[in-house]
Amino acid sequence: MAKPLSAAAFLQALRDEGLKVVEVGSWRTHNRAGHGAWGPMNGVMIHHTVTKGTQNTVDICRNGHADLPGPLCHGVIAKDGTVYLVGYGRANHAGLGDDDVLQTVIDEKPVPTDNEANTDGNARFYGFECENLGDGKDPWPKAQLEAIEKAAAALCRAHGWSERSVIGHLEWQPGKIDPKGFTMASMRSRVKERLGSSSPGPSKPAPSNPEPKPSYEPFPGAGFFHGGRHSAIVTAMGRRLVAEGCGRYASGPGPDWTNADKKSYAAWQRKLGYSGDDADGIPGKASWDKLRVPKS
Structure with missing residues (x-):
């Protein structure tokens, strides 16, 4: 009752x-x-x-x-x-x-x-x-x-x-x-x-396998980027620059740090609003973190 x-x-x-x-x-x-x-x-x-x-x-x-x-x-x-x-x-x-x-x-x-x-x-x-x-x-x-x-x-x-x-x-x-x-x-x-059984409650979608969080390369330091540097990180960076519309490569990008990489990165810095010495093509931590370069 x-x-x-x-x-x-x-x-x-x-x-x-x-x-x-x-x-x-x-x-x-x-x-x-x-x-x-x-x-x-x-x-x-x-x-x-x-x-x-x-x-x-x-x-x-x-x-x-x-x-x-x-x-x-x-x-x-x-x-x-x-x-x-x-x-x-x-x-x-x-x-x-x-x-x-x-x-x-x-x-x-x-x-x-x-x-x-x-x-x-x-x-x-x-x-x-x-x-x-x-x-x-x-x-x-x-x-x-x-x-x-x-x-x-x-x-x-x-x-x-x-x-x-x-x-x-x-x-x-x-x-x-x-x-x-x-x-x-x-x-x-x-x-x-x-x-x-316990109350089923409102219908809920079946849980999906969670996507792993993307893993990015930490900033390796400005001194990392110089002539003679050969690294998969440079290739990954170049690919991200191309994806952002900042690629200035005649060919590549590749693993060797070149003037094309520097010009491409300068274009990325300008895209972020940097100018003058702040857009010199040498990566800094703030701009690097925003580029989200995948781990190599």
Whole structure:
């Protein structure tokens, strides 16, 4: 037994379980307030819609019909597993059911056979209508069954309930057959398994192998750059100068320090805003660090 979640907490619980959720209009305030109680909450009820087509199903569940005003549930679970929120608060989904069933849900015990309709279920259960013709032939796609499992588990997790707080309409009200096409025992097993693991939280991208940080040549000192110097560092520097648009090479660059290297580096210094003696073509630490010469 629990106070109903706020609309924001309800939405967050579904999304945290990894569900794709679509908010339909002013669903947070669309309800049957004034026509009975809303809460305390005891469980989650699953239905099938006897409709075809997602948009048609969502419209009917949001608006209801002449004999039963909407909303007819809190969320519609489509064939592709998307959950459409159509109302929040009291909704016309459960109707009158068996008080013995309610007590076993509260006690989280096996559900007995329903044989009475004497208790207001609209006050006590969150309701999900699932898009299906309910003829035993219309398939239940894997994505839809997984979404039912996630939606039920999300609310059980939010309230600290076990899988025994999840029932079908057929277990609540005598004469009802929904949901038809899978058993509630199998769905409760799925919910139990999901609750047995820690909350998955929002879907996250798989971690990628981190790229190693680039390694640059430390500044070797101004004295390093003189005639006769032969080093792979000079080649790496020249390639970076070319990449920066500062290359002044007729050929190369190569490993021997030449006047072409000096002219190229002077062009890099001028590109950085240096002038006069500060653009003499001999590397200094500040300009070298900005050039980011890869380790050779």
